Amino acid sequence: MSKPKVGFYWCASCGGCEEAIVDLAADILGVVAAVDIVFWPCAMDFKRADVEAMADGEMAVCFVNGAVRTSEQLEMAELLRRKAGLIVAFGSCAHTGGIPGLANLYSREGVLAAAYDAAFATVNPEGMRPQTEYAAPEGTVTLPELHETVKKLDQVIPVEYYLPGCPPPVKLITGALGAILEGTLPPKGSILAPEIALCSECPRKDSKPEKLDFTAFKRPHQIIADPALCLLAQGLLCLGPSTRAGCDAPCITGNMPCTGCGGPLEGTKDLGTNALSAAASVLEATDEASIAVGLAEVPDPAGAFYRYSLPASLLYAKKGS
Amino acid sequence: MATLGPNQGDAVRIGVYICHCGINIAGKVDVADVTQFAASLPGVVVARDYKFMCSDPGQELIQQDIREHGLNRIVVASCSPLMHEATFRRAAAEGGINPFFFQMANIREHVSWVTADKAAATEKSRALVAAAVSRVGGHEALERQRVAVKPDVLVVGGGIAGIHAALTLADSGKTVYLVEREPTIGGHMAKFDKTFPTLDCAACILTPKMSLVRQHPNITLWTYAEVADVSGYVGNFSVTVRRKPRYVIEDRCVGCNACVEACVFKEGKFADEFNYGLAKRKPVYMPFPQATPSVVLIDPATCLHFKTGKCKQACKAACERDAIDFDQRDELVEIEVGAIVVATGFQPFDAERVPEYGYGQYPGVYTSLEVERLVNASGPTGGEITLRDGRVPKAVGIIHCVGSRDHATNKYCSRVCCMYSLKLAHLVKERTGAEIYNFYIDMRTPGKGYEEFYDKLLEEGVHFIRGRAAEVTDWTMTPDEEGKLVIRAEDTLIGAVRRIPVDMVVLSVGLEAQADAGEVRRLFNISCSHEGWFLERHPKLAPVSTFTDGVFLAGACQGPKDIPDTVAQAGAAAAEAMALIDKGYVELEPNTAFIDEERCSGCKTCIAMCPYSAISFIADARVARVNEALCKGCGTCVAACPSAAAQQHLFTDDQIFDEIAGVLSYV
Numbered sequence: 001m002s003k004p005k006v007g008f009y010w011c012a013s014c015g016g017c018e019e020a021i022v023d024l025a026a027d028i029l030g031v032v033a034a035v036d037i038v039f040w041p042c043a044m045d046f047k048r049a050d051v052e053a054m055a056d057g058e059m060a061v062c063f064v065n066g067a068v069r070t071s072e073q074l075e076m077a078e079l080l081r082r083k084a085g086l087i088v089a090f091g092s093c094a095h096t097g098g099i100p101g102l103a104n105l106y107s108r109e110g111v112l113a114a115a116y117d118a119a120f121a122t123v124n125p126e127g128m129r130p131q132t133e134y135a136a137p138e139g140t141v142t143l144p145e146l147h148e149t150v151k152k153l154d155q156v157i158p159v160e161y162y163l164p165g166c167p168p169p170v171k172l173i174t175g176a177l178g179a180i181l182e183g184t185l186p187p188k189g190s191i192l193a194p195e196i197a198l199c200s201e202c203p204r205k206d207s208k209p210e211k212l213d214f215t216a217f218k219r220p221h222q223i224i225a226d227p228a229l230c231l232l233a234q235g236l237l238c239l240g241p242s243t244r245a246g247c248d249a250p251c252i253t254g255n256m257p258c259t260g261c262g263g264p265l266e267g268t269k270d271l272g273t274n275a276l277s278a279a280a281s282v283l284e285a286t287d288e289a290s291i292a293v294g295l296a297e298v299p300d301p302a303g304a305f306y307r308y309s310l311p312a313s314l315l316y317a318k319k320g321s
Numbered sequence: 322m323a324t325l326g327p328n329q330g331d332a333v334r335i336g337v338y339i340c341h342c343g344i345n346i347a348g349k350v351d352v353a354d355v356t357q358f359a360a361s362l363p364g365v366v367v368a369r370d371y372k373f374m375c376s377d378p379g380q381e382l383i384q385q386d387i388r389e390h391g392l393n394r395i396v397v398a399s400c401s402p403l404m405h406e407a408t409f410r411r412a413a414a415e416g417g418i419n420p421f422f423f424q425m426a427n428i429r430e431h432v433s434w435v436t437a438d439k440a441a442a443t444e445k446s447r448a449l450v451a452a453a454v455s456r457v458g459g460h461e462a463l464e465r466q467r468v469a470v471k472p473d474v475l476v477v478g479g480g481i482a483g484i485h486a487a488l489t490l491a492d493s494g495k496t497v498y499l500v501e502r503e504p505t506i507g508g509h510m511a512k513f514d515k516t517f518p519t520l521d522c523a524a525c526i527l528t529p530k531m532s533l534v535r536q537h538p539n540i541t542l543w544t545y546a547e548v549a550d551v552s553g554y555v556g557n558f559s560v561t562v563r564r565k566p567r568y569v570i571e572d573r574c575v576g577c578n579a580c581v582e583a584c585v586f587k588e589g590k591f592a593d594e595f596n597y598g599l600a601k602r603k604p605v606y607m608p609f610p611q612a613t614p615s616v617v618l619i620d621p622a623t624c625l626h627f628k629t630g631k632c633k634q635a636c637k638a639a640c641e642r643d644a645i646d647f648d649q650r651d652e653l654v655e656i657e658v659g660a661i662v663v664a665t666g667f668q669p670f671d672a673e674r675v676p677e678y679g680y681g682q683y684p685g686v687y688t689s690l691e692v693e694r695l696v697n698a699s700g701p702t703g704g705e706i707t708l709r710d711g712r713v714p715k716a717v718g719i720i721h722c723v724g725s726r727d728h729a730t731n732k733y734c735s736r737v738c739c740m741y742s743l744k745l746a747h748l749v750k751e752r753t754g755a756e757i758y759n760f761y762i763d764m765r766t767p768g769k770g771y772e773e774f775y776d777k778l779l780e781e782g783v784h785f786i787r788g789r790a791a792e793v794t795d796w797t798m799t800p801d802e803e804g805k806l807v808i809r810a811e812d813t814l815i816g817a818v819r820r821i822p823v824d825m826v827v828l829s830v831g832l833e834a835q836a837d838a839g840e841v842r843r844l845f846n847i848s849c850s851h852e853g854w855f856l857e858r859h860p861k862l863a864p865v866s867t868f869t870d871g872v873f874l875a876g877a878c879q880g881p882k883d884i885p886d887t888v889a890q891a892g893a894a895a896a897e898a899m900a901l902i903d904k905g906y907v908e909l910e911p912n913t914a915f916i917d918e919e920r921c922s923g924c925k926t927c928i929a930m931c932p933y934s935a936i937s938f939i940a941d942a943r944v945a946r947v948n949e950a951l952c953k954g955c956g957t958c959v960a961a962c963p964s965a966a967a968q969q970h971l972f973t974d975d976q977i978f979d980e981i982a983g984v985l986s987y988v
Contacts, residue, residue: 197922197964200943210938211929241924241963265920267965269974274963278926281961 004060004181006031007039007051008090009080011073012100012150013066017091018042020167021063027174034181035060039080048076054083061180063163065090067100067311068151071132072144081157088176088192092166092261094153095191096271097311099166101150104310104317105302108148149317162191166261166308169247193246195266198258202240202249204230212282216294220256231257232282237304242268242275261308270313272306279305333458336367336392337450338383340374340399342429347372349433351443355398358447362454366390375405380412387416394418394460396453398426398446419462421911421971426453448987455983459976463911468950470556470907471659473498474898477548477845480508481884482664482876482891484530489895490662491539495902498656499534500562501544505612506531508666512595512690514697514704516884517744518774524611524699531613544614549653551844552934554951555871556659556907566649567618573644576615580605583639585632591623593701596694600701605636610699619645660871660898663855664891665841667877670724670731670830677792678720678828684709685806686793686826689719689741696748706752714755714824718808719746720790721761725831733852735831736881739765742829743774746783749827757783758821760790760810768883786821788813793826832881845872854880865894870907873897912954912971918944920966927958927967 010018022043024031038059039046062084068074081087092098103111116124132145153159163176176192179185186192199205208230218235225231231238231252238257240249244265251258264271285294298304306313337359341347352370360368367386371379374397386392395418397409402425410420426449428442436442472495476487479501487499499506510516511531513523534540543564550561581603589601595609604624607617625632626647637645672680672688680686685708687695698704707713719742725735739761746757764785766775779785790810797803798820805822812819834853835841842849847867848856855878858866865873875891876882882890901907916927916936921944928936928945935951936958938944945967947958958967965974 196920197924197966199922199924205923205943208925210925239963241922241926245922265964265966267917267920267968267974269965269978274965277960278963281930281957282926 003034003036005038005058006035007037007059007062007080007084008042009039009062009064009076010042011064011066011077011094011153012069013091013093013098015042017065017093017167020091020165020170020173023167023170024173027170031177034177048079051079051083056082057085059084061086061088063088063090064153065094065167067093067097068153068156069100069103069147069149070144071147074147074156077153077157086160086180087153087157088161088163089153089159090163091168092164092263092308094159095162095164095312096263096309097150097152098308101152101309101311102303102307103150104315107318108146110318112146150311152311155311160188161185162193162263164191164193164244164261164263165247169250171248172246191244191263191266193244193262196245197265198240198243198245198247198249198252198262201245202230202252204228204252208233213284214282215284215290217279217283217297219297222297225255227255231255237279237298239271239275239305241278242271259307260305263309264312270315271309272302272313272315276301276305333364333394334366334390334392335362335364335394335396335454335457336383336386336390337362337365337369337396337454338374338379338398339368339370339428339446339450340379340397341370341372342399342433343372346399346429346433349436349439349442350428350446351439354443355428355446355450359396359398359450359454362451364394364458365454366392374399375408380408380415383409383412384416387413387418392416392418393422394457395423396426396450396457397423398428398450398453400429401425401427401431421463422457422460424453424457424460426450448984451987452980452983455986456976456980459973459979461970461973463970465908465911466949467906467908468556470902470905471558471657472496472902473656473658474660474662474902475500475548475558475560475656475658476662476664477841478508478664478666478876478878479503479506479534479542479544480664480666480876480887481510481527481530482666482878482887482894483508483662484527484534485888485891486662486664486875486895486898487540488530488533488537489892490898491537493895493899495539495899497537497540498560498562498658499540499542500546500548501542502547503608504545504567504616504618505608505614506534506542506544507611507613509669509690510884511609511611512697513693514700515744515748517740518768518770520744520747524697528611528613531611535613542614543654544616545618548844551661551846554909554933554953555869556901557950558658558661558871560656560658560661562654562656564652564654566651567616568621568624568645568647568649569617569619570644570646570649571614571616573642574616574640575642576607576612576617577641578607578617579639579641580617580636580645581607583635585625585635591620596701597688597691599691599694619647659902660873661845662873662875662891662894662898663841663845663847663867663878664875664894665835665838665878667832667881668835670735670833672723672828672830674730675723675727675828678723678790678826679793679795679806680828683793683795683806683826685714685824686828689738689745689827689829692745692749692827696745696752704752706749708825712824713753714749715753716756716758716805716821716823717746717749717753717825717827718758718760718790718793718806718821718823719827719829720793720808721759721829722789723828723830724833726762731831731833731852733831733881734765736765737883738829738831740768740771740774740883742827743778743783745827745829746778747781750781750783755824758808758823759783759785760808761785761787762789763787768885786810786812786814786819791818797822832877835878838878845869847872847874850880854878865890865897871901909950910954912969913949913952914947914954914956914958914967914969915949916945916947916958916962917966917968918942918946920964921945922964922966924963926961926963930957930961932957 214235239260240258244262285291414420428446546564549563592598593600593602621627694700788811802822838853873894875894876887923943
């Protein structure tokens with residue numbers, strides 16, 4: 001029996017998800033032995049034409065990381081959708097929009113203006129913007145078009161499974177690969193991670209008091225956090241209570257609060273509003289003045305509560321310019 | 322989005338009913354248009370409009386349609402759920418479906434009563450109906466939980482309201498705990514001399530009831546005690562009562578007053594609270610001769626033993642029954658009751674807040690309650706009406722509406738002042754023969770025999786000057802004003818400013834909510850109006866109920882009222898408490914929160930949030946759990962839960978989002 005064909009692809013992402021596959025370390029040999037990698041442009045020499053040449057559904061599974069914000073990414077997502085039996089949205093950006101998704105707080109022109117006009121050390125007196133076509137002496141060159149909004153993968157193509165995390169933890173990747181190879185995948189649409197929040201596996205869980213008692217959030221650089229005590233109890237904005245588990249809390253082990261890359265739990269319509277509502281509940285503040293004091297050290301609420309999930313949230317994106 | 326409840330195998334079949342409410346809704350909303358619109362919504366099988374959906378034929382319409390069209394979901398667009406949700410749930414249940422497969426759209430209070438434009442009102446009604454239809458498909462079948470009711474009743478406050486409620490309940494066989502803050506029951510009524518309009522002696526009609534309370538085998542009376550904590554819910558309240566130390570063992574004291582006589586203070590030296598400081602008492606004292614219980618108490622603020630530790634304790638030596646106990650401490654008593662009657666009364670308006678009337682400045686200015694004590698035969702002067710300097714007044718001015726009907730103090734009418742002013746006018750004139758001048762804005766004497774009493778006073782030659790008094794002054798202009806207080810007022814009937822010299826000024830102070838009404842309100846989890854009066858559930862149809870089931874109101878804590886109204890209300894509150902207890906059980910609204918333990922990460926966020934302490938952390942399972950009997954369905958934990966593990970029946974996230982989607986789909 002021939003080995004199942006597997007592909008990896010990246011859209012709008014930082015490359016960390018590719019690293020995560022490499023992070024499988026020695027286990028990657030097992031993967032290579034068990035499957036036939038037919039597409040992985042980051043690591044191996046495959047071209048788009050190789051994919052186009054495949055029969056529809058020929059690839060058993062394709063892991064796609066990154067959000068979708070350009071015409072090229074959209075074309076590739078649609079192409080891979082045709083060629084792959086299963087699409088796994090790999091990592092926060094594909095799952096919920098990720099860091100690139102924060103661009104949805106601005107219009108497309110706002111993003112371009114920030115990059116091509118306002119950025120430090122940029123000199124662009126003509127106000128040039130990237131062109132999709134340019135007639136160079138050597139011939140016409142093209143660039144993909146930047147979309148108005150950033151989308152998570154399942155907003156452009158149907159997706160069978162999701163591997164959350166920024167990047168997905170090795171444990172979840174090996175679990176997912178194992179399930180694919182052994183045919184023990186859960187129902188389609190599932191998130192291949194535990195259906196419970198991070199506190200459940202947090203090593204500091206038992207140190208969390210029933211009543212939190214702080215009047216202002218603090219930022220990690222402002223205190224030397226007690227390495228044994230719940231970070232929320234120390235006033236740090238830890239999103240662990242709202243974030244899907246499965247990572248074994250490496251950030252907290254490193255004495256840093258959870259920033260929510262594991263994404264929302266099923267039943268949570270919106271990680272950001274849920275986390276915000278929970279944070280507002282625990283903060284001891286009763287009037288506008290004390291609320292302002294309490295939140296003074298959350299200078300970027302959208303970035304703090306929706307860091308990885310703005311395109312997946314009810315807010316989704318800025319409307320208009 | 323519509324999903325089926327667990328009891329429904331078939332597809333969602335919705336009936337929508339648009340109520341005209343006479344012209345309340347139909348006068349503003351195009352009900353035919355909304356009905357037609359409702360019929361076009363997905364899942365809707367029947368849509369009708371009807372004049373009064375809450376009427377018998379209206380409810381029958383629902384039941385008939387359930388039978389004939391196999392409806393399994395009902396939407397009624399009418400008034401507020403507070404008004405008729407129970408009615409329509411019952412109709413749905415009698416039609417044969419789970420009562421919670423029902424949703425109400427409020428197109429009266431939220432639309433027709435508050436929208437000027439007809440087209441806009443119709444649009445809004447469509448949107449609300451779309452929301453209800455969108456939501457109702459996802460409703461679950463719920464069961465009401467039955468909980469047994471504790472048979473005992475707590476009555477808070479031992480004025481005439483609390484006394485009457487306690488006696489009514491005790492006579493019906495209920496065990497009653499009567500808690501009174503002061504050392505004696507009796508309240509304000511015990512201080513009055515006569516009552517209007519019949520001029521019954523207040524003590525003659527009140528003290529027998531006070532004794533009955535003391536003797537009643539079904540009443541446990543705790544005076545000098547306050548409710549410290551209330552938890553639980555209708556039918557099952559746990560109450561902590563704090564009994565303050567009176568330094569006298571109540572069971573031993575027989576009220577012989579030997580200790581009072583023996584006290585090292587030979588004369589009373591300290592302001593006597595019962596007589597508003599018009600008499601003096603000793604540190605050990607009996608509040609007044611008919612105090613109930615007839616037990617003395619020691620005031621540690623004035624007692625030499627407590628102040629210096631050097632008293633020879635003559636009181637203790639004089640007590641043959643060894644009832645004095647200087648080491649008494651606060652005692653906390655826990656009781657379990659099914660119902661609570663709050664009868665905490667009022668406080669008189671502080672006359673010093675109207676400085677132009679000179680109270681506290683001129684010795685000749687009295688409050689009406691002080692004069693009640695002066696005319697009382699057991700009062701500080703034995704019923705002689707004498708001024709602080711011993712003179713008998715020859716002219717007395719009674720100023721009405723002090724702290725009432727006044728934008729600077731209280732806007733409301735205190736309801737009793739006109740009548741008690743007439744009563745005091747009569748009594749003072751009868752005892753002293755003085756000329757009496759009433760300064761009034763309007764005479765308000767509605768009530769059985771009240772107008773007749775006013776007529777009688779007019780015949781007695783009491784003067785009435787229509788106009789709010791401007792000031793009371795000792796600045797004289799003419800020789801006949803010398804040595805007098807002058808009341809300056811515009812007599813609006815003759816259109817002139819008058820100066821009336823008098824010896825005594827009586828300020829008819831209004832009634833105010835108790836100073837600590839805010840704390841008491843929170844203690845019992847009831848609401849109050851902005852003036853501080855406790856809020857009844859409905860001003861006409863539920864006048865003694867509150868928004869907290871099982872807590873009832875009696876007397877002036879709900880608003881100014883006279884003795885007959887207070888007693889009537891106390892009887893009503895007792896009857897409501899009896900109805901609750903005799904039913905034997907309460908059905909809890911199934912809108913409780915629950916935690917999906919599979920999804921609970923044990924972050925404990927919800928636990929401290931719960932205002933009813935209904936959530937606890939289960940140590941071995943490491944999850945939070947809701948005690949549904951304690952849960953009031955406020956939804957705080959649901960909002961606080963960071964991971965959506967806490968949800969609330971009737972208000973699940975899905976139902977709320979379905980509702981929002983319904984409104985938005987229309988917009």
